[in-house]
Amino acid sequence: MGQDASLTAVAAAAGVSLSTASKALNDRPRVSAATRRRVVAAAERLGYVPRQGASRFKLGGTVGIIASDLSGRFALPIMMGAEDAFGLGAVSLLMCDARGDTIRERHHLRALVERKVDGIIVLGSVSNERASLSSMFDVPLVYAYAPSSAPGDTSVDSSHERSGRIAAEHLVQAGATRVGVIAGNPRVRASVERSAGARDVLMAADVPLVGSTVYAGEYSEQWGRAAARAMIARDPDVDGFLCGNDQIARGVLEVLREEGWDVPSRARVIGHDNWISMAEATRPGLTSIDMHLEEIGRVSADLLLRAIDGAPAPGRHTVESQLVVRGSTMQTH
Amino acid sequence: MGQDASLTAVAAAAGVSLSTASKALNDRPRVSAATRRRVVAAAERLGYVPRQGASRFKLGGTVGIIASDLSGRFALPIMMGAEDAFGLGAVSLLMCDARGDTIRERHHLRALVERKVDGIIVLGSVSNERASLSSMFDVPLVYAYAPSSAPGDTSVDSSHERSGRIAAEHLVQAGATRVGVIAGNPRVRASVERSAGARDVLMAADVPLVGSTVYAGEYSEQWGRAAARAMIARDPDVDGFLCGNDQIARGVLEVLREEGWDVPSRARVIGHDNWISMAEATRPGLTSIDMHLEEIGRVSADLLLRAIDGAPAPGRHTVESQLVVRGSTMQTH
Numbered sequence: 268m269g270q271d272a273s274l275t276a277v278a279a280a281a282g283v284s285l286s287t288a289s290k291a292l293n294d295r296p297r298v299s300a301a302t303r304r305r306v307v308a309a310a311e312r313l314g315y316v317p318r319q320g321a322s323r324f325k326l327g328g329t330v331g332i333i334a335s336d337l338s339g340r341f342a343l344p345i346m347m348g349a350e351d352a353f354g355l356g357a358v359s360l361l362m363c364d365a366r367g368d369t370i371r372e373r374h375h376l377r378a379l380v381e382r383k384v385d386g387i388i389v390l391g392s393v394s395n396e397r398a399s400l401s402s403m404f405d406v407p408l409v410y411a412y413a414p415s416s417a418p419g420d421t422s423v424d425s426s427h428e429r430s431g432r433i434a435a436e437h438l439v440q441a442g443a444t445r446v447g448v449i450a451g452n453p454r455v456r457a458s459v460e461r462s463a464g465a466r467d468v469l470m471a472a473d474v475p476l477v478g479s480t481v482y483a484g485e486y487s488e489q490w491g492r493a494a495a496r497a498m499i500a501r502d503p504d505v506d507g508f509l510c511g512n513d514q515i516a517r518g519v520l521e522v523l524r525e526e527g528w529d530v531p532s533r534a535r536v537i538g539h540d541n542w543i544s545m546a547e548a549t550r551p552g553l554t555s556i557d558m559h560l561e562e563i564g565r566v567s568a569d570l571l572l573r574a575i576d577g578a579p580a581p582g583r584h585t586v587e588s589q590l591v592v593r594g595s596t597m598q599t600h
Numbered sequence: 601m602g603q604d605a606s607l608t609a610v611a612a613a614a615g616v617s618l619s620t621a622s623k624a625l626n627d628r629p630r631v632s633a634a635t636r637r638r639v640v641a642a643a644e645r646l647g648y649v650p651r652q653g654a655s656r657f658k659l660g661g662t663v664g665i666i667a668s669d670l671s672g673r674f675a676l677p678i679m680m681g682a683e684d685a686f687g688l689g690a691v692s693l694l695m696c697d698a699r700g701d702t703i704r705e706r707h708h709l710r711a712l713v714e715r716k717v718d719g720i721i722v723l724g725s726v727s728n729e730r731a732s733l734s735s736m737f738d739v740p741l742v743y744a745y746a747p748s749s750a751p752g753d754t755s756v757d758s759s760h761e762r763s764g765r766i767a768a769e770h771l772v773q774a775g776a777t778r779v780g781v782i783a784g785n786p787r788v789r790a791s792v793e794r795s796a797g798a799r800d801v802l803m804a805a806d807v808p809l810v811g812s813t814v815y816a817g818e819y820s821e822q823w824g825r826a827a828a829r830a831m832i833a834r835d836p837d838v839d840g841f842l843c844g845n846d847q848i849a850r851g852v853l854e855v856l857r858e859e860g861w862d863v864p865s866r867a868r869v870i871g872h873d874n875w876i877s878m879a880e881a882t883r884p885g886l887t888s889i890d891m892h893l894e895e896i897g898r899v900s901a902d903l904l905l906r907a908i909d910g911a912p913a914p915g916r917h918t919v920e921s922q923l924v925v926r927g928s929t930m931q932t933h
Contacts, residue, residue, distance in 0.1 A: 518881075
């Protein structure tokens, strides 16, 4: 394909995450000098051409972002991250919202292509794989959050399975010995992968799952409350709750409060998404997993600019999620 | 100024809200045939030229939306409403985010003007009046949510004072006789105007305010909990809580639950914003006020298109907020 080394290869060679590699090569803050040197060395060794040096995409370029559904909570931070990475005023963002409608999405895409955008970020609001659009439109595309099912496309994904693993590892470390796993919508890929990751870790640690299974429902406080009550009835010794998102976790916390169970000494609760308005409002604050959505946007923008510069990096790039500890799993001071 | 009748004048003449007038003239749904006829008749009488008939702004136009801070919860629905009103693919939206930074905002504006956008929506994330940009940029501008302080500019505002009034009227109707008013940030115009509207109604109805004053703090559940506790200590007969937003109201509901007070029979609680993830998750569901943010976006888009067509409607246009009743103020079935 005549393309040079991918950013993923550089990150792997330097032993850092994709985000860190991207930050280091683009002179963004929060990267130590030593890490930056290591990444630059890896890039040179592998023949990776950093965008700044070679760009034929100058001030005045236009990229499109087509969101499948802006009303979801995930789209906006990703879009903001992309806007940030494209740089202040250097690139114009053409924004449109398909509102979950495939016909509308194609229409918007066609309009963007007619307007001669240099590239497009296709932003999913749900983590499930989506059909590729690349054969229909002759313009560089990067799929953000909802990866394309075609392996030749460039997609940026969240580390859903890892999310489940680190949540379970943290609960075990925090002392949980019998864990209820309360997942959201079982038709959502993120939910399935997170539950699988969590189950693996719990089984390896010999920590039984309440009811020997994942309780899957929906992403709501109501479901969190219902599932927590069912689990307590089934196994009064449950002492850890691993929840599919922060709303579910909040419902669980409410039930535990009503039952008079102290959190975290009697039971530990972990959410997912690190939705600040939720996670910081509960008592105690809610431990959660942050997907770094803005970083997904930034990495998508970087990959799109590289593709526009003639150096695409096809495949699935993953931004790793991270644990954020608050009082619901460990005594904080 | 050579301009024709404003949409506001048409709405007033037809005895309908600005949103309804805009919907009726643009053939959008949820307007009765009778209302549509009345609005069209008023428009003809006043010489208002509906955009569709006269537009020189054809398929292929480009408008910019510059958001002062996309991360706030209000910007996105307004932006989606504007995108919707501009119509599917008819207009391209150039999106940028100033992230609360005036320098960044000017920079973005200059970039948009250089790209020869046909008009720009300046989208505020806080309700306070903002400085006009119109003398600096020779392009039609409409200010959404944060109105311009210059009366010659075109701004779309929310009916903050009305929000306070209808919340207080509803609490009184629901049987409240001693009301605690818990406001958010007192430096926010919306907060000040809502509190004033609520106070007027309560005084007129001879319903005393707990502590004879508005308790102003911040827009958080923590503040809602703290204020509710302080109010109950000060006046154990308080039986209504009028809250500056849904997060505050949620904090109040938690305290009432802990105190064993039944809602709504012992005390009624009303929030503001109608933030669905909050308002539908509480027990009982939270009565709230909806600002119709998408409608603010739609009206802004309509006014911008009119300005681009040479028929600006300067002044402050107001989209009226609306009560959404749930179980926290009245028994629902």
